[in-house]
Amino acid sequence: MRDAVIGIPRYLSYYSFAPLYETFFRELGFQVRLSPPSNTDILDAGVRETVNDACIPIKIFHGHVAAIKDRVDFLFVPRLAGAKMHYTVCPKFLGLPDMVRGSISDLPDIIAPRLPMGRDGLQGLRSLYRTGVRLTGRRVQAMRALHNARRALGRRINQIQQGGLEALGFDQPRDADLTVALIGYPYMLYDTLASGGILGQLRALGVRVVTPEMVSTREMRRHARAYPENLFWYYSNRSLWAGMHYMTSGLADGIIHVTAFGCGPDAMVNKLLELESARYGAPFMAITVDEHTGDVGLRTRVEAFVDMLRWQAARKEGLT
Amino acid sequence: MKVSYAHMGTSVMAVNALARTLDYEIVPPTPPTESTLTLGVRHSPEFACIPFKIVLGTYIESLERGARLLVSGGGRGPCRAGYYGEMHRRILLDLGYEHEMLFFWPPLRSPLDFYRKLRTFKGAASWPRVYRALRLTWEKLMALDDLEIRSHRVRPLERCPGDTTRAFRRALGLVDAAETVEETKKARSGGLELLDSVPVYTGDPDDLVKIGVIGEIYVQLEPFANFRLEERLGELGAWVQRSIFLTNFARTDILQRGDQGVAKTAAPYLPENVGGHGQSSVGEIIQYAERGFDGVIQLAPFACIPEIVAKSIVPRLSREYNIPVMTLFIDEQTGEGGIQTRLEAFVDLLRARRRGRKDVDDAALSGS
Numbered sequence: 149m150r151d152a153v154i155g156i157p158r159y160l161s162y163y164s165f166a167p168l169y170e171t172f173f174r175e176l177g178f179q180v181r182l183s184p185p186s187n188t189d190i191l192d193a194g195v196r197e198t199v200n201d202a203c204i205p206i207k208i209f210h211g212h213v214a215a216i217k218d219r220v221d222f223l224f225v226p227r228l229a230g231a232k233m234h235y236t237v238c239p240k241f242l243g244l245p246d247m248v249r250g251s252i253s254d255l256p257d258i259i260a261p262r263l264p265m266g267r268d269g270l271q272g273l274r275s276l277y278r279t280g281v282r283l284t285g286r287r288v289q290a291m292r293a294l295h296n297a298r299r300a301l302g303r304r305i306n307q308i309q310q311g312g313l314e315a316l317g318f319d320q321p322r323d324a325d326l327t328v329a330l331i332g333y334p335y336m337l338y339d340t341l342a343s344g345g346i347l348g349q350l351r352a353l354g355v356r357v358v359t360p361e362m363v364s365t366r367e368m369r370r371h372a373r374a375y376p377e378n379l380f381w382y383y384s385n386r387s388l389w390a391g392m393h394y395m396t397s398g399l400a401d402g403i404i405h406v407t408a409f410g411c412g413p414d415a416m417v418n419k420l421l422e423l424e425s426a427r428y429g430a431p432f433m434a435i436t437v438d439e440h441t442g443d444v445g446l447r448t449r450v451e452a453f454v455d456m457l458r459w460q461a462a463r464k465e466g467l468t
Numbered sequence: 469m470k471v472s473y474a475h476m477g478t479s480v481m482a483v484n485a486l487a488r489t490l491d492y493e494i495v496p497p498t499p500p501t502e503s504t505l506t507l508g509v510r511h512s513p514e515f516a517c518i519p520f521k522i523v524l525g526t527y528i529e530s531l532e533r534g535a536r537l538l539v540s541g542g543g544r545g546p547c548r549a550g551y552y553g554e555m556h557r558r559i560l561l562d563l564g565y566e567h568e569m570l571f572f573w574p575p576l577r578s579p580l581d582f583y584r585k586l587r588t589f590k591g592a593a594s595w596p597r598v599y600r601a602l603r604l605t606w607e608k609l610m611a612l613d614d615l616e617i618r619s620h621r622v623r624p625l626e627r628c629p630g631d632t633t634r635a636f637r638r639a640l641g642l643v644d645a646a647e648t649v650e651e652t653k654k655a656r657s658g659g660l661e662l663l664d665s666v667p668v669y670t671g672d673p674d675d676l677v678k679i680g681v682i683g684e685i686y687v688q689l690e691p692f693a694n695f696r697l698e699e700r701l702g703e704l705g706a707w708v709q710r711s712i713f714l715t716n717f718a719r720t721d722i723l724q725r726g727d728q729g730v731a732k733t734a735a736p737y738l739p740e741n742v743g744g745h746g747q748s749s750v751g752e753i754i755q756y757a758e759r760g761f762d763g764v765i766q767l768a769p770f771a772c773i774p775e776i777v778a779k780s781i782v783p784r785l786s787r788e789y790n791i792p793v794m795t796l797f798i799d800e801q802t803g804e805g806g807i808q809t810r811l812e813a814f815v816d817l818l819r820a821r822r823r824g825r826k827d828v829d830d831a832a833l834s835g836s
Contacts, residue, residue, distance in 0.1 A: 237546065242742045262740075380551065412772075419559070
């Protein structure tokens, strides 16, 4: 088993739990191989392999699987699931390993532990521990690997909450006059292909960006309680609560919701954010990314939005 | 307070009876039409599924006709439908409709919540009366389901196209007019007789092409959403069996956590309940294949997440169980002509396969 190569697709939940996955398998003695960062080849392969009605993120994920499946001994495709009765995730996360198995042939062994998601994130990692034991036969080592992996994840989350986007490797303009809250799922915001490079465009326009990952658990909980009827999906709840946070706290001048073409839960989130932004008078724009989204079209819309925010700020100043 | 609800196929008759027995003034939802859909589409999120849009359109039409209380229900699973009540309420408020929304969760998953809402809904009616109303509703649902099942058997054999559909409509009228449990029972047998008196070709029903219909509940049950799929298939000479009827749905999905048998069958391919009818769809394809059906049609709204998960497993099932499966994803752009063409082609394909298989069997029997 030692020195066996385990492949992790660099997409979907990887963007939330990368340190957990990587540390765990390294400490178990595996060689970890990531798929390359998303690129157009991966997208094309994904579009080819995946059931055509799926959303873009699921297609990109299939592309990542296709990109590394022949170079690894095991493929890690976690099954994210709801931890409690009232929490769950999008059905596509629940059925992800089964979708991959159904769509792509000649796969290596798939490792698909069931990771339960609660309101605040991962809850209980027993299945990951069991996976470790099954792969190595060493309980103590698996326990230690899990412990260290969990700590690595915790450190990372703290870093991001305190350090902001810089901690994720994205530069921020030094003296920005505007702050925009970019709302969306981690695999939409931080993946340059999926987001259409919107982070870079905002930086070029001299705008500081905040995202849901910078909202503390306490703030998230506050908005969860304030909302009468919670959504059911982990990621969608985070988007909604973070959006509410930035609308009500005055920490952002405007909100941009980045969503994927064909994303089911986002159809709900987007409408809710739209209704809430009208109520709080927060400038709001939704950007839907699909496989045809062009650089220029996106830039035009982002520029127009930022211009509008600046114009509004200037007008406010003129009035006072 | 005038009450209204979504329109889902024939079940609306049973729900009308329920509300009427509880002394509600009702605004019975009218069967959805193109303009219902247009209304719904205009005010819905683009990627909400077609049931969301049709139901929103129906609500708006009912509110325009004076309804003030909307009653609906949904699960708390990964399917989006559980949040539809809240979404509808917010969108309608945003449009300026003053109304109340009563959204029921499955009774066994949140019993207290269910009880509170039921108490609100029953109003001044006594509990025995609620029981009688539910009893009548159930009787009507069973009658409606029985009539529909019979119509599926008669239609492919009818001599004159359209006879069965006409007889079925008359039978529905009988059930709708019934006001007590006894009358409903009589209407049921009267309706079955009507269907049985349709002139049919004699022949071995086993020679008919048998098609199983699976998928999401709303597009299965609402003929407007599925372009009267069962009628079309029947008239093409296929015997249709649908996976969802409200009475069995009530038994397995509202009162329990889904059909455990189907879940077990699906487990090797999809071990997880992905919400809606995703896992059932996978299990039911296997069941239909094992029962010797010629083909399966998967019906789902465009962007239905659970059915997309199921669809990605369909090619594998189709291969391993040697059964053709056609998926129809339906949205506001779907046209009648396109559906008809695909259904004709599918039935032709199944007939050809059946003939081919029979030739092979005959050859084996004659020892050549």
